[in-house]
Amino acid sequence: MSRFNFQSDKRDDDDWRWYSGSGRSLRRIEPDASKADDNSPAAVFREIAIVLIIVLGVALAINLGLKAFGIS
Structure with missing residues (x-):
């Protein structure tokens, strides 16, 4: 075991x-050597995409929350 x-x-x-x-x-x-390169263009693009998705999701949630309460 x-x-x-x-x-x-x-x-x-x-x-x-x-x-x-x-x-x-x-x-x-x-560790896998191919995963050790954190500064590759693909890794940078992936991190930027994840941050944008999170920011847009939070903005959408705030917008829908404000509309639900009739504030905007």
Whole structure:
């Protein structure tokens, strides 16, 4: 039975890594290198799109709420 242990890397306190297994079979799960690039154009576009969707959703909710109370 395999379980995941969330342990700190001893070299850097801010560097956290996932470990799989227990005891002598403990092995580190390496992160996927393709997901490590946070500054790619696709990632930036995706973050901008998410923020715009959230802002427009909040604006729509406020607008509908004001209309429901007959304020606007």
